[in-house]
Amino acid sequence: MTTTDLRVDEGYAPATGGVRAYWRSLGEGGTPLVALHGGFGVVEAWGGLLEQLAAHRRVVAVEPQGHGRTADVDRPFSWDALADDVAAVVAHLGLGPVDLLGYSLGGGVALRTAIRHPGAVRRLVLVSAPCRRDGWFPEVLAGMAEVGSAGFEGMRQTPMYAAYAAVAPDVDAFPALMDKTGDLLRGDYDWTEEVRGLTAPVQLVYADADGIPPSHAADFYALLGGGLRDAGWDGSGRSASRLAVLPGRTHYDVAAAPELASVVEAFLA
Structure with missing residues (x-):
């Protein structure tokens, strides 16, 4: 199946706090997979991954508050509010229970969604996301400490900003997005x-x-019950959860790894 063969739909769904979240749907059938990109991203930041995953199921990518086509509202970012927004979109579109995929900041939101709305999530895929803030390397935490509108001039030269500016309802809102994201991080x-x-x-x-x-x-x-014992010759002692480490990749390009789609598909199947 090629990209042009996929059914594509899009729209806005009422979430919480006055947010109207943009969503884009690819493909049909199966258990819906909801995808949440990383901080400052847009739907297009997934590259070709969503099309690969949509070959045999419906995939719905969501842009959270203040990102891409989803306009900001007068509300600070919080993990729980962003998670509640995801659950609201799932409910509005009648999708649940869904499989949920999140990368980086989107992974944190996906994890909080599964914690706060367990009935809405069948399976969860987290890419490059910790379960504690101190799970990040110290140099990453130091970088997070500097995220804010003071760095806007540097960010304005990046492809990430160009992707935002191409679709945002208010291009001038990007500095506020940087401040709110920095406070969250x-x-x-x-x-x-x-x-x-x-x-x-x-x-x-x-x-x-x-x-x-x-x-x-x-x-x-280990918190998920994995890696605590030998699984046995027949695999009967294996956890229902899984861990994958993709070689030759960094936090910034792991979502573009060609093997990611097969890892995700095998788990969701």
Whole structure:
């Protein structure tokens, strides 16, 4: 199936706090997969991954508050509010329970969605996202400390800003997006105990040169019941959750890894 063969729909869904979230749907059938991109991203930031995943199912990409085509509202960013927005979109479109895929900041939102709205999520895929703020390398945390509108002139020269400017309803809102994102990233969080209580199986995916050390990936996987014992010759002791480390990738290009689609598809199947 080629991209032009896929059914494509789009629109806006009422979320919470006055947000009207933009969504784009590709493909048909199967359990719907809702995809959440990283910070400052737009739907197009997924590259060809969504088309690959939509070959045999419906994939719905959502742009959260203040990102891309979704206009900002007078509300700070919080993990829980953004998660509640996702659940509202799922309910409005009549999709649930869905499979949920999130990358980086979108991974944090996806995780909070599964925690706060377990009935809306069948399976969860997290790409390059920790379950505690201190799961990031110290140099990444130092970079997060500097995220804000003071760095707008530098960001304005990037492809990320160009993609935003091409679709945003208010191009001048990007500095505010930087400030709100910075405030979110600087806030402390530790979702360890809530992760232990997840009922949905989880696929964790990291790069081997990620912004998150392999030790945190192993800790996160252990919270999900993975990597705690030998699975046995027949695999009967294996956790329902999975861990994948993609070689030769970093936090910034892991979502473009050609093997990611097959890893996701195998888990969701």
